[in-house]
Amino acid sequence: MRAIAVSAFRADPALVEIPKPEPKAGEVRVRIEYAALNPCDWQVAQGSLDDEPAPRVFPLVVGVDFAGRVDMIGSGGNRFRVGDQVFGRVAGPASGAGTYCDYVSVPQDSAVTLVPDGLPLRTAAALPSxxxxxxxxxxxxxxxxxxxxxxxxxxxxxxxxxxxxxxxxxxxxxxxxxxxxxxxxxxxxxxxxxxxxxxxxxxxxxxxxxxxxxxxxxxxxxxxxxxxxxxxxxxxxxxxxxxxxxxxxxxxxxxxxxxxFRLEPTPVLLDVLAEGVAEGVLRVPIEIELPLEKAPQALDRNRTGGARGKTVIVL
Ligand SMILES: NC(=O)c1ccc[n+]([C@@H]2O[C@H](COP(=O)([O-])OP(=O)(O)OC[C@H]3O[C@@H](n4cnc5c(N)ncnc54)[C@H](OP(=O)(O)O)[C@@H]3O)[C@@H](O)[C@H]2O)c1
Known part of the structure; x- marks a missing residue:
């Protein structure tokens, strides 16, 4: 699958081909349709958020926010079904998962939830972080x-x-x-x-x-x-x-x-926010939409400041 990844901390993020992740027991694999850019994406890539002792696996796929469709379920019981539209936030580099890529596998009990009716996937992707x-x-x-x-x-x-x-x-x-x-x-x-x-x-x-x-x-x-x-x-x-x-x-x-402040992502909070957006109470201003191969330039731009609303990446 395609992915934007770094080969080491502080290396330039680049488009690479890597194997699709296989969902483990209790996980769902999502075919990502949109990812969203957050400052933590380039902060992680440059190693500045690397405060956990676990060894990192490179290439490290960039990104935490995603929206897409469940395409495979890991073994055991699962609250999701193949075809469900879902969105969420992966746990970051310690989880070994990133979202500037075609597929991601996430635990079903992590910060992932169904996209409610009336919420476009593009907007859902921009919401989590x-x-x-x-x-x-x-x-x-x-x-x-x-x-x-x-x-x-x-x-x-x-x-x-x-x-x-x-x-x-x-x-x-x-x-x-x-x-x-x-x-x-x-x-x-x-x-x-x-x-x-x-x-x-x-x-x-x-x-x-x-x-x-x-x-x-x-x-x-x-x-x-x-x-x-x-x-x-x-x-x-x-x-x-x-x-x-x-x-x-x-x-x-x-x-x-x-x-x-330290963010503590939960699926319940995602549900509340998604309802708010679907009902028009909260608007997610999406300023820039770009294809995966342009994500490295977007990360560079965000690092130098000037962000207005959200940037989404189309897979
Ligand atoms: N600790 C946590 O758990 C946690 C969770 C979420 C976010 N964060 C951090 O919080 C920060 C904001 O996140 P975000 O997603 O909102 O980032 P963002 O979308 O990139 O927005 C940052 C905003 O700050 C503005 N800015 C920068 N310097 C400024 C200044 N001196 N005065 C006024 N505005 C200034 C930028 O525009 P201009 O450059 O044009 O001013 C931009 O509009 C990031 O560093 C992110 O990593 C941390």
Missing amino acids: AGMAAAEILEIAVLRGHESLLVIGAAGGVGSCLTQLASARDVRVLAAVRGDERKRMAALGATVTIDTTNRPLEAAVRETCPVGVDALVDLVSTTPDAFAARAALVRGGGIALTTQGVAAEAALPADVTGID
Whole structure:
């Protein structure tokens, strides 16, 4: 089968031919129709998320999100049938499975579920990582009575979903982006959009929330100091959450709770999100669609920034 894979950490992702995976007991094999791009795809390929002791198997197939049809069932009982339309997220490099390829085998009890009626496979593929991260972040950072939320990096995959889910709960979202994205972010429900390339973030935040925001979700700061500087915009008793694993090392104000977010994918959460999209409550903005062979260039582009909504790869 075709796959985009790396031959070693930090090698360039390239199109290769590898054997189709055989589903083991309790697994389903999916003929992938769409995969979606996430920053963790190039982060894994360059070895920067490799914090687990298990040895890696190369070539390492890139990608975690997928949607397609079940084409084979492993031995034993299984909740899926051949032909089912499914979507989900593989567990990452430790699982030995990737999704920028024609077929993937996944455990039936992992983060994989049926695509509900009315949800196109293309949209389903774009949902798992960004949608689940946004939903879990919302639970942690917002639904504890917090009314204002500053999102740094709001125009990308996670930020686009989080802005919608938070504003649907009457949270005032201050969306920090680079560039003039007012129209896009307002359509997703942002109360205020701050273009950090033409206005200091602090002044813009204080204008709306003079004593600081209730919660910060920082999707972009990669150093403890940069995260701490943004956490200074949170009011006493508030929450500062990062997706970059820098909270533990950051010198945060004593009365601000720092949280290092780590996604915990579940099939139940996928079901909830998929229903939301099928019913029109949540929109997954797909900005770019490209064939498998163009995925290496798309990974390069994402690494240099500028993501708007989601990129999907057609198999
Ligand atoms: N820890 C976890 O479990 C977990 C889970 C999900 C995601 N993540 C991480 O969270 C991050 C965001 O994920 P994503 O899927 O939303 O990525 P994405 O789709 O690539 O979007 C990132 C967004 O951040 C913007 N950005 C970068 N620097 C910025 C700055 N200084 N100010 C304002 N905006 C800025 C980018 O646009 P511009 O470059 O144009 O500004 C882009 O819109 C990634 O690093 C991802 O790996 C972690």
